[in-house]
Every structure is written in C-alpha cells, then in structure tokens.
Amino acid sequence: MTTQPAITLDRLNVSFGDSHVVKDLSFEVRPGESYGIVGESGSGKSTVLRVLAGLNRDWSGDVAILGQPQPKIRNKAFHRAVQMVFQDPYGSLHPKKTVDDALAEPLMIHGIRDAEGRIGRAMADVGLPASFRFRYPHQLSGGQRQRVAIARALVLEPTILLLDEPTSALDVSIQAEVLNLLQTLRHERKLTYILVSHDLAVVAHMCERLLVMQFGRGVEEMTAATLAARSPKTAYAQQLLTASEGFRRKAG
Amino acid sequence: MRAPDTPTEQPLLELDNLRVNFHTATGIVRAVRGLSFTLGRERLGIVGESGSGKSMTGRAILDLIPHPGEVLADRMVYRGQDLLTMDKRTRRKLRGRHISMVMQDPKFSLNPVQTVGEQIAEAYRVHHKASAREAKQRSLAMLEQVQIREPGRVYELYPHEVSGGMGQRVMIAMMLIAEPDILIADEPTSALDVTVQLQILKILDDLVTQRGMGLIFISHDLHLVQSFCDRVIVMYGGKAMETLPAAELADETARSRRHPYTLGLLGCLPDLDHPKAKLATLTRDPAWLA
Numbered sequence: 001m002t003t004q005p006a007i008t009l010d011r012l013n014v015s016f017g018d019s020h021v022v023k024d025l026s027f028e029v030r031p032g033e034s035y036g037i038v039g040e041s042g043s044g045k046s047t048v049l050r051v052l053a054g055l056n057r058d059w060s061g062d063v064a065i066l067g068q069p070q071p072k073i074r075n076k077a078f079h080r081a082v083q084m085v086f087q088d089p090y091g092s093l094h095p096k097k098t099v100d101d102a103l104a105e106p107l108m109i110h111g112i113r114d115a116e117g118r119i120g121r122a123m124a125d126v127g128l129p130a131s132f133r134f135r136y137p138h139q140l141s142g143g144q145r146q147r148v149a150i151a152r153a154l155v156l157e158p159t160i161l162l163l164d165e166p167t168s169a170l171d172v173s174i175q176a177e178v179l180n181l182l183q184t185l186r187h188e189r190k191l192t193y194i195l196v197s198h199d200l201a202v203v204a205h206m207c208e209r210l211l212v213m214q215f216g217r218g219v220e221e222m223t224a225a226t227l228a229a230r231s232p233k234t235a236y237a238q239q240l241l242t243a244s245e246g247f248r249r250k251a252g
Numbered sequence: 253m254r255a256p257d258t259p260t261e262q263p264l265l266e267l268d269n270l271r272v273n274f275h276t277a278t279g280i281v282r283a284v285r286g287l288s289f290t291l292g293r294e295r296l297g298i299v300g301e302s303g304s305g306k307s308m309t310g311r312a313i314l315d316l317i318p319h320p321g322e323v324l325a326d327r328m329v330y331r332g333q334d335l336l337t338m339d340k341r342t343r344r345k346l347r348g349r350h351i352s353m354v355m356q357d358p359k360f361s362l363n364p365v366q367t368v369g370e371q372i373a374e375a376y377r378v379h380h381k382a383s384a385r386e387a388k389q390r391s392l393a394m395l396e397q398v399q400i401r402e403p404g405r406v407y408e409l410y411p412h413e414v415s416g417g418m419g420q421r422v423m424i425a426m427m428l429i430a431e432p433d434i435l436i437a438d439e440p441t442s443a444l445d446v447t448v449q450l451q452i453l454k455i456l457d458d459l460v461t462q463r464g465m466g467l468i469f470i471s472h473d474l475h476l477v478q479s480f481c482d483r484v485i486v487m488y489g490g491k492a493m494e495t496l497p498a499a500e501l502a503d504e505t506a507r508s509r510r511h512p513y514t515l516g517l518l519g520c521l522p523d524l525d526h527p528k529a530k531l532a533t534l535t536r537d538p539a540w541l542a
Binding site: 040041142171172173175176177179180183198199200201202204205206224227228230239240243244245246247248249 | 301416445446447449454457474475478479521523525527528529530531534
C-alpha cells in the first residue's frame with residue numbers, strides 16, 4: 001500500500017485512575033474504508049473512538065489522522081475533517097435547539113458563510129424534508145433524530161465519520177433506513193468510517209475489516225468475509241460469534 | 253424437554269379481545285386493539301417495534317396500566333379465575349405472587365437505597381409468612397439459583413455496586429422467589445451483552461422446563477425470539493399480525509404463509525449468511541390495522 005492511511009493508531013493506552021481501559025492498541029484504516037470495532041461493554045471500544053474524536057485528552061501513544069500526528073488538543077482543521085455520530089439520538093441533541101440551530105452551530109464555529117445552502121443540502125442528503133428545519137427534537141421520531149445527528153456531522157463536509165453504535169437505540173426497520181443512508185453517503189462522498197457496535201451482523205454488513213476488542217486489548221483483526229465464514233482464529237472472537245447467533249438449548 | 257400447550261390441560265392464562273385505551277385531550281389513543289391468546293406452560297414470545305403495544309399487553313395482564321388508561325377485554329382468565337370481575341385486593345394478591353414481571357433495565361427498576369438482598373427478602377415476606385431469618389436464607393438460595401457466585405457478598409451490595417447482568421439476575425431472583433406461575437419478561441436482556449444475555453436466558457429456560465412456568469417474553473429481537481421461544485406473536489399497531497411457531501420464523505419454505513409485516517421485519521435485518529448491498533426497508537399497509 002503506497003497510499004497514506006486515513007487513520008493510524010500506534011500503541012494507544014488510556015487509563016482512568018487505576019483502571020487501564022485501552023492497552024497498547026494499534027490499527028490502521030485506509031482512506032474510503034469502513035472499519036468496525038466490536039466488543040462487549042467495558043472492552044474500551046467507545047473510549048478508542050472518543051480518543052480519535054479528541055473528546056478524551058488522557059491518553060498516550062501516537063494518533064495520526066490523514067498523515068498528521070494529532071496533539072491532545074485538536075485544532076479546527078481536525079474537526080472539519082473528522083466528525084462523530086453518537087449512540088443515543090435522544091441524548092445527543094439539545095432539547096431546546098431546533099434542527100436549524102443544531103446544524104448552524106458547527107458552521108458558525110468554523111466561520112462558513114454559506115450556512116443557508118449547506119444546511120439545506122445536509123438535510124436533503126439525509127432525507128429530511130425541508131419543513132423539519134425549525135422543529136425541536138421532541139417533535140421528531142428516533143430515526144429522524146439520528147438523521148439530524150448525521151446531518152450535523154456532515155454539514156462540515158468531513159472525510160472521516162466516527163460512528164458510535166449509531167443504530168442501537170432504533171427499531172430494526174429504522175435501523176435499516178439509517179444503515180442504508182450511511183452506506184449511500186459513504187459511496188457518494190468516499191468517506192472513511194469507523195463503526196463501533198456490539199452487533200456483529202451490522203458490522204459485517206457495513207465494514208470491510210473489523211477489530212474484536214476485549215478488556216481494552218485488540219484480540220483479533222479480521223475481514224468481514226472471515227466473520228461471515230465463521231472462521232475467526234481466536235477463541236474469544238469465536239465465542240462472541242456463537243453468542244450472537246441466538247439461544248441454543250443443549251440437546252437432550 | 254419442552255412442555256407444549258396441550259389442549260387437555262387448563263391454560264394458565266386466557267385473553268380474549270384485550271384492548272388498552274388512553275383517553276387524552278386530543279382523543280383516544282388505542283395502544284392495544286383486540287389481542288387474543290392463551291398461554292400454557294411454554295415460552296411465548298411477543299415481538300414488535302416500539303409502540304406496537306407489546307409492553308402494554310404485559311402491563312394490562314398485571315393491572316399496571318397507569319391512570320388515564322383503561323383495560324377492556326371480553327375475557328381475561330388466570331387458571332379459571334376471572335381477572336376482570338376480581339376485586340382490587342384479590343388482584344393485588346395475585347400480582348407478584350402468581351403473575352410476575354421482570355422489567356427491562358435494572359438501573360431504573362431497583363431501589364437505589366436498599367441492598368439488593370433486602371429487596372429480594374422483602375419480595376418474599378410480602379407474599380409468605382416468614383421470619384426475617386428465613387427470608388434471608390431463601391434470598392441467598394435464590395441468588396445462588398440465578399448463578400450468582402458469592403450470594404453472601406452480593407446480598408449486601410447496593411444496586412449501583414452491581415453490574416448490569418448481575419442487576420438483571422437480582423431482579424429475576426426477586427420475581428421468582430414468590431414462585432409465580434406466569435412470568436412476564438419485558439425485554440429482560442436487551443440492556444445486556446450477548447454472552448450475559450445467554451446466561452439469563454438459560455436461567456429463564458430452566459424455570460420453564462423444570463418448574464412448568466408460563467413465560468411471556470417481550471422483545472424486539474427477532475433472532476433471539478426465534479431461537480428461544482416456542483410460539484411467537486408478531487404485533488404491529490396494537491394488533492397481532494400473526495401467531496406462529498417460533499421455528500417457522502427462520503423457515504424459508506414457510507415464507508409464503510407469513511404475514512408481509514413479519515417478512516418485512518425479517519428482511520430489514522442484516523444477515524451474516526446473506527449479505528446484501530442494501531437492506532430492505534419496511535412498507536406499512538394501513539389495511540393491516542383495519
């Protein structure tokens with residue numbers, strides 16, 4: 001590979017007080033790739049995403065985005081290139097701000113003039129009718145709120161999206177709509193995704209490669225095809241896969 | 253072995269034309285619109301999206317619908333006892349003792365200022381004449397039964413000191429200590445990791461097979477219901493779209509007999525074995541609710 005990786009993580013370590021939650025984690029994500037991180041609660045998967053997004057400043061190791069080594073405190077250019085979508089659309093939108101306020105704020109921070117046009121485009125991109133622009137979050141359904149959160153991330157036209165369980169709070173039918181939307185956007189705009197999820201089927205559907213994490217360590221990196229073929233190498237990944245297939249009664 | 257619903261045995265619960273209405277300022281919201289089923293000593297799954305009325309069904313059976321709501325039914329019978337004509341006092345005695353419910357999230361359903369052990373013991377003493385000592389013994393035994401390794405230590409913990417999986421087991425212990433005939437489990441595992449989820453299901457499964465309990469398993473997870481339950485009711489907009497043996501959910505040959513809504517729900521799930529470029533989205537037909 002001669003192309004520069006979109007994201008490089010080298011020996012990342014994160015501790016909260018005495019608990020060491022991410023241990024010597026390294027991986028690379030190529031531009032335009034969709035990379036999944038799976039694991040159980042407490043495996044450190046969301047923490048990795050928060051470090052990448054610049055939301056967590058207590059870490060050691062090397063983080064490079066688009067070839068640029070990243071300091072603990074990121075600059076504006078970083079935030080234009082990297083945006084994040086959170087798990088809970090009920091918690092991640094300000095209840096007293098309209099859709100328009102939510103989308104205008106990042107534009108104002110970055111001093112972008114054409115707010116009117118950009119907000120309109122971002123809303124159209126995620127399939128929200130223009131009439132929703134002055135609605136408050138409580139006037140929207142869960143799926144619509146998550147679309148607003150995606151529009152807010154897209155309004156700065158980033159190249160990398162960090163997705164933290166973007167559909168786990170949604171019904172399956174709405175999940176399908178949001179996942180389709182994310183796929184379409186990625187292909188149209190050549191976006192790079194990191195998708196954190198506990199749902200292996202969702203990760204296999206969305207990503208080319210994935211990393212299984214346990215107790216803060218990367219257990220195994222594999223391709224989606226390996227996952228679909230049920231042939232992970234490590235026992236833990238195998239166990240996670242079996243558990244996700246549903247309940248099994250022992251014979252007899 | 254499975255304990256199927258044999259017609260010779262009296263069902264645990266019979267429901268006919270259950271309706272739950274909420275009278276609001278803007279009109280009547282009909283949360284459940286005419287649901288009928290019988291429950292034997294089996295695992296009955298109820299699946300549906302948010303707002304399909306699946307949780308309201310569970311609450312209606314326990315008479316836990318809050319004030320502006322009303323529960324109507326043509327027939328609602330628990331082992332030959334008519335729940336509709338029963339006075340509040342008798343109904344309350346049934347609740348918790350004979351028909352019980354496990355809620356979704358232990359974080360919000362446990363009392364934060366009482367140790368988990370005391371809460372389990374209290375559940376026992378409400379329904380049984382027992383000394384504090386005996387109730388504690390029973391609670392410790394129950395904690396052991398739900399696979400908690402150090403019951404003595406866990407008994408003294410407060411809810412914030414236990415993990416999600418352990419909290420869920422504590423709630424199950426609390427509901428089961430009165431030895432109910434019917435357990436309504438409302439999304440009992442959706443807040444938990446997959447591996448913990450399987451342990452909880454194993455406990456519930458053993459209770460159905462060993463004690464002959466009737467289990468109503470409310471969930472939005474089709475894969476889980478399909479692998480865990482005997483029968484499944486698929487709900488949409490407060491109505492049962494269809495009732496089917498759980499094994500038929502995955503059966504490709506039975507597809508033509510399935511309701512379009514059930515097929516729609518199955519179709520929009522990403523599937524490891526059948527990768528697709530685009531997931532199907534659901535189209536809803538207003539005629540289903542007519």
